Amino acid sequence: MNSKKTSQTEHPPGRSSTPAAWGALAVMASLLAAWIFFESLACGALHAGLTCASWMRGDQLSVGKLTYEGNGIFRANDVEFVFGTTGHRSSWKSERMEIHPLHLVGMLIRGKYQSFRLIRELKVGKSKLLVDRRGAGDGDRGEASLPWSESFMNPANFFPSSIEGGPIDVVVIGDAYRLSLSGLKLLLPDRWAGKVAFDEAQLDMGTWHGTFSHGAAVAGWDGTSLRLENLNLGKETALHEVTLALRDGRADFGIRGTIGKALIRGDGAFGSPGDPNALELTLVGENLQLGPLAELLGQDRRASGTVGQARFTFRGEPDNPLEADSSLRLVANNFRWDGRGWDSLRLAATLTGRKLTVSELSLQQEENILTGKGLVNLTRDWHEALKSPFTAAFSATLDDAGALASLAGPQFATLSGGLAMEGEVRGAENKATGYANLQGVGMKIHGLPVDWMKGNLLFEGDHVVLSHLDAWCGQDNISMEGSVQNSQPHAYKASAQIDVHNLTKRLGQLGIKTATTIGAGAVKCSWQGEGTREAHSGSFQARVTEWISKWTATGMSGSFDGSYAPGQLRLTKAEFLQDELKLSLKLNASARTLEVTDINATRGEKEAPLVQGSIALPLDAMDVWESGDVLRTIDTSGPFAINLALRGIKAEEIEELLGQKVRLTGALEGTISANGSLENPEIHGGLKIGNFVSLAGEAPADLNLTIDAAHGEFKGSLSEAIGQTPLLQMELEAPLRVVKE
Structure with missing residues (x-):
């Protein structure tokens, strides 16, 4: 009996309550379920993780279909990612993407020099990328991101070790620029030489537009930095080396290239939008030919020469350049503008806190020297640049004033001869105070020779005063004074004293034609005028002597008082003397009518009139002056x-x-x-x-x-x-x- 009980006690039924056994059973069941539902679970987890990460950054992610292809490969179709600030959202759209994440073994076991990357390889099909940086400096993303998300979701952790993609159309828009790349193709294997190519690139900056045809470069990628070599952009422009490295939320870059025979070097860094120093840039150029540079910029080749040294620095927000800190310094040799040459050009300028300082400006051509310096406090709206406070000092000593005129604009192209200038001006809101002195020797102005000239300008608030201007050519002389308003329509008042020994000759030198039948003679005249750029009026008093013409072979003298207004000339008094005959009259002339009234002719000292009356003819008096043919112009x-x-x-x-x-x-x-x-x-x-x-x-x-x-x-x-x-x-x-x- 006892042995039977003992046997039953030592051999219990085939069932156990041991925890380890139950745990092993649960693990086996979980592994079996995970194996059966792996694709659904993995794709769901990946989709949820990416969506959550986007939400934490204030962005939006949409995936049409996400599948697991085996061998640790995930494929996503119809991907759309929207990010950026409200009102200026950026987007990425792709028909197909393949993600090859790092194997579990790779996460646990890495080589000594092997960097950690969650994504081994990324393949991208036909895609479109739009980056809208307009208003990037406002500092408002429009979507509230969680305060800890930036550090938790570090984008650098998701950079793939290898990238293959294309074609990709890229458009980057800023407040003052637009960059587009079409047909971009990337082949960037891990630690092996790859290739980057594009079909066409277009860049717009302000009013400048540049187009670059097909380009390709040897490329290298190590997961955090990109290196391009020998990228030919055409138009004598090539980038021999471009580097881009991603570090601590910034992108460091460097370039080395050529434009024509010039060497270009540069380096800097990009920061995140809204960063006060979103861009730090230093560019250095040597032996820069202005001709190829003008062709690259799409400008006419009016300028030529060589910039021996140039250095440009920038630190700030590129979409708000006036708030940035920047500087420019250059030295050019054999500088030419419209064929006129300058032996050297030196320029040094800085921009800090909207304060533009030109510390050095020097142009020299043999004996022609132009120097200047100045300071401008720029306004926020560049359209109101003329209202910005400024200070300027300048001086010039020119043997050929035409050299300066060709730089200042075609309206001064008819100047030539020696000219010296110096002055100081300061002002704001289109108002200024200061002075400018000028003196000319052996000049020509619109073809009119000037042996000697001296003048003084005074800047008095909202207007400029010509305190005096004296000019001589032989025995001919003109003395002038006046003032003009700074603002449109530039109203002016002026007066002049003129003494010319051959009026017709001087008018011809100014381009005003006079018919030979009108003749020529000496004129002394005083003039007072006022008006605007569009309309002129004034009065004059003149005396004519020794006027010889077809009708006055022995010479005529006379005196005139008159006035003029738009479309009208009036002589309130006109007296002609020829031998003993004296003729007085009044005259009104327009483009359609010539009216002569109060005609009165006398002889010698006699007061009895020989002729009296009036004449009104339908003709253009100015045309008669130029042609001398009354019948041609009469209606x-x-x-x-x-x-x-x-x-x-x-x-x-x-x-x-x-x-x-x-x-x-x-x-x-x-x-x-x-x-x-x-x-x-x-x-x-x-x-x-x-x-x-x-x-x-x-x-x-x-x-x-x-x-x-x-x-x-x-x-x-x-x-x-x-x-x-x-x-x-x-x-x-x-x-x-x-x-x-």
């Missing part, structure tokens, strides 16, 4: 009016006034009136010529002439008599028609 269909009374003027005096050889003698008495149009005139007149002689040796006779014309019909009579003896009686009736050919 035969326009209205005209003539009213003249002749009271003893001599026929020979009229011939001399008309520039004809004296053949006739006699005294004229009578009246002439005409009106209407030249095509259909109405004329009435009666004229008596006493003691008329047409040929030498003839006995003096009296002539009587009457004229009546109206409605296209002409009637006239002519009679001649000696004393009471008639010699000739004639009457004529005929149709009248005037045609201009």
